[in-house]
Amino acid sequence: MALIELQNVTYHYPYVKSAALQDISCTIEEGKFYGIIGENGGGKTSLCNLLRGLIPHFYQGKLEGKVTIAGTDVMEWDTGKLAAKIGYVFQNPFTQISGIKETVFEEIAMGLENLGVPKKEMVDEVLRVMKLLNIEELMEKNPNALSGGQRQRVAFASILAMNSDILVIDEPTSQLDPQGTQDVFEIIQMLKASGKTIILVEHKIDLIARYCDEVIVMQGGRIVKQGPTAEVLSSPELPELGAVAPQVSQFGHAMAAAGMPLDHIPITIEEAIELIQKQKGAAK
Amino acid sequence: MSIELKNASFSYPGGFLANENLTLTIAPGERVAIVGQNGAGKTTCVKMMNGLHKPCDGDVLIDGENTRDFTAAHIARTVGYVFQNPDDQIFNQSVRKEIEYMPRYFKLPDEEIRRRVDRAVALTGLEKYMKKNPFDIPYPIRKFVTIAAVLATEPKYVIFDEPTAGQDKWGTEILEHLMDELEKDGIAVVTITHDMEFVARNFKRVVAMAHKNIIADGTAGEIFGNDAVVEESRILKPQLTILAESLGLPGQILTCEDLVTALTGLN
Amino acid sequence: MYSEFVQKFLDYQTYGNPFKDLNPLSKLNLLLVLAFIPLVAQHTVFAFCLCIGYYVLAVYIGEFKYFNGIFTKVAITVLLFLLILRQLTVEGTTVLFSVFGWKWTLEAVLKALDLGGIILGFSGAIILFYASTPMRDLMYALEQKGVSHTTSYIILASFQTITDLNASVNTIFESQKARGIEVEGNILTRVKAFFPILSPLLLGAMSSAEEKSIAMDARAFSIDTNHSFLRELRPVPRWEKALVLGANVFFVAFCVFRLLQMFVF
Numbered sequence: 117m118a119l120i121e122l123q124n125v126t127y128h129y130p131y132v133k134s135a136a137l138q139d140i141s142c143t144i145e146e147g148k149f150y151g152i153i154g155e156n157g158g159g160k161t162s163l164c165n166l167l168r169g170l171i172p173h174f175y176q177g178k179l180e181g182k183v184t185i186a187g188t189d190v191m192e193w194d195t196g197k198l199a200a201k202i203g204y205v206f207q208n209p210f211t212q213i214s215g216i217k218e219t220v221f222e223e224i225a226m227g228l229e230n231l232g233v234p235k236k237e238m239v240d241e242v243l244r245v246m247k248l249l250n251i252e253e254l255m256e257k258n259p260n261a262l263s264g265g266q267r268q269r270v271a272f273a274s275i276l277a278m279n280s281d282i283l284v285i286d287e288p289t290s291q292l293d294p295q296g297t298q299d300v301f302e303i304i305q306m307l308k309a310s311g312k313t314i315i316l317v318e319h320k321i322d323l324i325a326r327y328c329d330e331v332i333v334m335q336g337g338r339i340v341k342q343g344p345t346a347e348v349l350s351s352p353e354l355p356e357l358g359a360v361a362p363q364v365s366q367f368g369h370a371m372a373a374a375g376m377p378l379d380h381i382p383i384t385i386e387e388a389i390e391l392i393q394k395q396k397g398a399a400k
Numbered sequence: 401m402s403i404e405l406k407n408a409s410f411s412y413p414g415g416f417l418a419n420e421n422l423t424l425t426i427a428p429g430e431r432v433a434i435v436g437q438n439g440a441g442k443t444t445c446v447k448m449m450n451g452l453h454k455p456c457d458g459d460v461l462i463d464g465e466n467t468r469d470f471t472a473a474h475i476a477r478t479v480g481y482v483f484q485n486p487d488d489q490i491f492n493q494s495v496r497k498e499i500e501y502m503p504r505y506f507k508l509p510d511e512e513i514r515r516r517v518d519r520a521v522a523l524t525g526l527e528k529y530m531k532k533n534p535f536d537i538p539y540p541i542r543k544f545v546t547i548a549a550v551l552a553t554e555p556k557y558v559i560f561d562e563p564t565a566g567q568d569k570w571g572t573e574i575l576e577h578l579m580d581e582l583e584k585d586g587i588a589v590v591t592i593t594h595d596m597e598f599v600a601r602n603f604k605r606v607v608a609m610a611h612k613n614i615i616a617d618g619t620a621g622e623i624f625g626n627d628a629v630v631e632e633s634r635i636l637k638p639q640l641t642i643l644a645e646s647l648g649l650p651g652q653i654l655t656c657e658d659l660v661t662a663l664t665g666l667n
Numbered sequence: 668m669y670s671e672f673v674q675k676f677l678d679y680q681t682y683g684n685p686f687k688d689l690n691p692l693s694k695l696n697l698l699l700v701l702a703f704i705p706l707v708a709q710h711t712v713f714a715f716c717l718c719i720g721y722y723v724l725a726v727y728i729g730e731f732k733y734f735n736g737i738f739t740k741v742a743i744t745v746l747l748f749l750l751i752l753r754q755l756t757v758e759g760t761t762v763l764f765s766v767f768g769w770k771w772t773l774e775a776v777l778k779a780l781d782l783g784g785i786i787l788g789f790s791g792a793i794i795l796f797y798a799s800t801p802m803r804d805l806m807y808a809l810e811q812k813g814v815s816h817t818t819s820y821i822i823l824a825s826f827q828t829i830t831d832l833n834a835s836v837n838t839i840f841e842s843q844k845a846r847g848i849e850v851e852g853n854i855l856t857r858v859k860a861f862f863p864i865l866s867p868l869l870l871g872a873m874s875s876a877e878e879k880s881i882a883m884d885a886r887a888f889s890i891d892t893n894h895s896f897l898r899e900l901r902p903v904p905r906w907e908k909a910l911v912l913g914a915n916v917f918f919v920a921f922c923v924f925r926l927l928q929m930f931v932f
Contacts, residue, residue, distance in 0.1 A: 196890030363639035491866030
């Protein structure tokens, strides 16, 4: 089922001549995991703002085309209800801490307070999310005194606690170490398994390759490629579109150039192993 | 002549020990990646290298001079350090003014200022942003403004704190090219990073940190080939190293070329 | 089973001290009554006794250090200012001592103490209120009385910003040192470093304001449902209501008595 539908959307931020988004059409289906990749300044964050309804509710500017969220035109949505429906975690972890709570526990509970969740439920939910993100040891700490990586996880937890159906996540791992990043992807995978729809902006292409169902490539404010992950990421034109191909895909292209093409271009390690073994078998 | 950490330890005023007994030498012109999990003490370690932190125990010597005897601002002329967050540093109205600030501060002749700025700008690919207000350009590109501002001081050693975070293909390529150019000039580069593919492609020497200590110091091949180190420092092996290991290929495979050679060589 | 830390949220927030545990608004009401009494009473000795009373309360709630720190500063400033002012404006006959021919008189000192007592009696009550009430408890109580969630957020966040700025200054300090700007040393060096320190601070605060409002919107700040509270203060007990009512009735009666005293008798 189409959850969010964009039809020929063009958008200008206020007082800016050039369009931040140009002729965007795409469909976000329920329960799928989307990866948005591409160059910086190419419109990834603007697309997130649009999907989250911040364009046009928060940013004024000029919006053309049609945006439908869960069957209702975005203009008719109440901003508060939209916030509850679509969770949004964005890049800078420093601005996402409320600044008015004295402990991480209270910080994570804040969204639930706003939603009017009864206290007992609120406490259980916060505990559950902290356990999920493995940040229980931060519980009693002051959120204003955390490191970038810790804040990033607390910001993520604060949105997860609100249990929205759709999650728009803009580079949630930029401050995290490789293991921490891997953990976040595992959690997103779990959220997807529980039926949530996920839209993720990330530069870490190898993880996009492993986890996403669909990939959207953005360049110069346009969607220049979209489709199933394997199809998009194995495409040889990816570098021209300002995106990096997964390591194993680059390897696949290099093998072809070296005169030993694999059956097709792999995007994950498992796939590559299979293809190499198949190639070896054929050679014998 | 080098940066030398000799049994250097550092604890924060509250008493929190962040680095314990570090011993490390960075030679001029060398390129070193520091890797390890969040909170392993990487940033504290590099802050000792430029005198922002003075060791509580042990010594840090920059070309033979003890950092205790000099201010951080003085040491900065030899060891430049680009902070993680560019917004903590930028204050001029245009990118050009920001990059010119330090050469002017040092009261260099106009010609020399121009030469340095041009060089720094060419290395960071900022040509088209020179007249813009730094706060009007995208965050990842703003990071290059602070890199250029530090390069314009022409230090002998440069430290980058997570320069790859949030960078796209363009940014990563600029960074790689910049490091190659600095190497040609004999300038040492120390980089903290979480991007292991970036490390595999660009660094011969890798220092792995975990729980306040240096747990390994060796070639990228040695570090990624050592399962115990990889696990303890919570880093990940590069994708193609994992692939090569699963295929049971011998040798240290880090990059695409390594792997293609290993496979095509087999047949 | 919850840990002690979590369990605390399920219970009402209490400090185990009857004065601190008063509802912030009751406390404010009681302290304001005390604050205005010296003004209505016009009795200097009483006013200074009241100040001693504040000290006793401060010790009782374990906030002596905080209270004393601020109160002493206020007291010295106010009294010094008034003493000098009164010496200049009040003509007295009883000379206490003279400084380079400037005669200090007892009458002027007494006049100064009259007004000083009123001011200190008032400020002491306010300082004591802040010493005994966390801002967030006050905001909670106000929200219960219908103050909007957003107003409450803005007030609390402004207080936090002041603390945050301190931390930012440190980071910016380090970051400017790291590229070679001297920030330590003589006055001139420090003055030169002023701009590179202040600008990122202000620019940072401004640019983060927009993102912060998006972040708070993402936490459903603008949703139109009744909020719930993780930290709840105890409901106001009946004796507390009675106490506040009693104090107010007494105060009004006292005011009426003073007015009659002034105009009728």
